[in-house]
Amino acid sequence: MPIVKKIKRIIVRVLARLPFSHQIYLLKRHGIKFFVYRGIVRRHERYSLERMNAYQKAKLSKLIRHVYEKVPYYRGEFQKRNLTVNDIQDAEDLAKLPMIDKNFVKDHIELFKADDFKRYHPVEQHTSGSTGRPFKFYVDNNIISFVDALGWRRFNWAGYYYNDPFVIVRQPIGYRSRAVETQKRYFYDPLTKMLEINTHLLNDDHGLSKAFDIIEQHDVSVLITYPSYMFYLSDFARRNNIKMSFKSVISGAEKLYPQHREVMKEVFQANVYDFFGMEERLFYAAQCPKGNMHAFFDSGILEIIKDGRPCRPQEVGEFVVTGLHNYSMPLMRYATGDYGCFLDKQCACGSRMPLIKVVGGGNKDLIVTRSGMRGISPSHAFLENESEKIKAFQIYQDNIDEVVLKIVKGIAYTQDDTVSLEEKYRDLLNNEARVKVVFVDKIEREASGKYRFVLSKVYKDKFKNLA
Ligand SMILES: [Zn+2]
Numbered sequence: 001m002p003i004v005k006k007i008k009r010i011i012v013r014v015l016a017r018l019p020f021s022h023q024i025y026l027l028k029r030h031g032i033k034f035f036v037y038r039g040i041v042r043r044h045e046r047y048s049l050e051r052m053n054a055y056q057k058a059k060l061s062k063l064i065r066h067v068y069e070k071v072p073y074y075r076g077e078f079q080k081r082n083l084t085v086n087d088i089q090d091a092e093d094l095a096k097l098p099m100i101d102k103n104f105v106k107d108h109i110e111l112f113k114a115d116d117f118k119r120y121h122p123v124e125q126h127t128s129g130s131t132g133r134p135f136k137f138y139v140d141n142n143i144i145s146f147v148d149a150l151g152w153r154r155f156n157w158a159g160y161y162y163n164d165p166f167v168i169v170r171q172p173i174g175y176r177s178r179a180v181e182t183q184k185r186y187f188y189d190p191l192t193k194m195l196e197i198n199t200h201l202l203n204d205d206h207g208l209s210k211a212f213d214i215i216e217q218h219d220v221s222v223l224i225t226y227p228s229y230m231f232y233l234s235d236f237a238r239r240n241n242i243k244m245s246f247k248s249v250i251s252g253a254e255k256l257y258p259q260h261r262e263v264m265k266e267v268f269q270a271n272v273y274d275f276f277g278m279e280e281r282l283f284y285a286a287q288c289p290k291g292n293m294h295a296f297f298d299s300g301i302l303e304i305i306k307d308g309r310p311c312r313p314q315e316v317g318e319f320v321v322t323g324l325h326n327y328s329m330p331l332m333r334y335a336t337g338d339y340g341c342f343l344d345k346q347c348a349c350g351s352r353m354p355l356i357k358v359v360g361g362g363n364k365d366l367i368v369t370r371s372g373m374r375g376i377s378p379s380h381a382f383l384e385n386e387s388e389k390i391k392a393f394q395i396y397q398d399n400i401d402e403v404v405l406k407i408v409k410g411i412a413y414t415q416d417d418t419v420s421l422e423e424k425y426r427d428l429l430n431n432e433a434r435v436k437v438v439f440v441d442k443i444e445r446e447a448s449g450k451y452r453f454v455l456s457k458v459y460k461d462k463f464k465n466l467a
Pocket of ligand 1: 289292349351
């Protein structure tokens with residue numbers, strides 16, 4: 001080993017013993033601005049409604065001036081609609097601008113880049129291209145630190161603080177998975193006390209049992225993972241009577257179904273905290289210590305839209321977001337394909353940040369039938385003793401007249417279960433489509449590592465040109 005590397009390793013080992021080694025890591029990654037942002041966003045949590053509105057208004061007016069002067073797409077739209085910067089002062093005025101979505105931006109990427117693009121030190125980003133074509137976009141260098149500061153809000157709300165040792169089980173998007181890269185079973189970072197499990201271990205019982213051994217050895221207190229991986233772990237633990245408790249379990253990136261949450265809660269004896277985020281870094285929401293999902297007003301403006309109009313509280317519509325911070329490539333009124341509603345109540349945690357409920361992602365949870373779309377959740381398929389019967393499950397559709405239930409069978413699965421599942425789903429679909437159970441060895445994940453409970457090619461094709 002070269003001497004420089006050796007010295008570096010020794011320094012890291014010494015630093016890792018300090019009670020603030022995670023802060024050292026954050027300082028190295030972001031510089032001092034991270035801690036400045038963290039202080040700012042913490043104060044936001046206590047803002048009154050008036051202050052939140054004033055904050056959004058100020059950020060929006062600055063952004064509007066910028067897009068009007070510097071961003072070709074918006075310059076054109078303002079002209080076309082005879083608008084001036086003064087016409088858009090608050091969230092309600094945003095309705096004067098058109099909605100856009102990922103496909104539209106993909107096709108017009110140059111129009112969304114600001115004239116003074118370089119000034120913001122933009123960083124190129126990619127999202128998982130669910131349509132096959134990866135989506136490339138840019139975020140200001142500063143945003144990355146700001147968003148990480150927001151990210152710590154959700155971690156703190158979930159009971160995870162700097163220097164808590166944690167295990168992460170997921171295929172990171174936008175981050176390197178060092179365990180996967182090095183083909184090792186796990187990777188341990190002493191500075192952040194992060195244990196990263198190679199997700200390839202979760203493919204069979206032998207690997208899962210190894211994963212539990214590794215977690216045990218590292219004495220971690222927080223588990224961070226995707227719901228699907230979380231479910232594999234908790235299901236295995238339950239089947240094998242493994243007792244493992246965490247201070248908290250943090251979920252994200254996929255929809256967390258209530259049934260899964262219950263299993264995890266029981267097996268890991270911890271509360272499960274969910275969050276809503278976007279790779280485009282436009283808008284975030286997370287569950288507070290009281291378990292309610294708050295919209296992060298300081299990330300972006302959330303509109304919930306149905307048939308082109310804003311929804312009333314409790315009424316479900318599509319999330320349309322306007323990021324308030326990105327200047328190199330601003331995206332306004334960006335339809336995310338996720339669905340949910342505002343809740344008309346106040347949270348006991350003390351924060352006045354708006355409460356929302358996420359009910360599902362656009363092309364993740366909808367099945368198309370001849371009479372329209374149906375939101376479907378795998379919870380409908382749950383059988384008694386479900387974890388004994390079904391190891392993995394996916395609702396798949398590539399034909400409008402047929403829905404396929406892909407199942408990886410468990411030991412207790414019987415022919416009666418097939419009959420009962422087919423019946424349940426035919427009912428749910430109003431007898432408009434045939435329902436077929438197909439047994440498979442495994443459910444394929446998407447290229448990003450995401451696992452989809454509902455995958456409808458029909459939906460995707462039908463709504464390809466949403467804009
Ligand atoms: Zn709350």
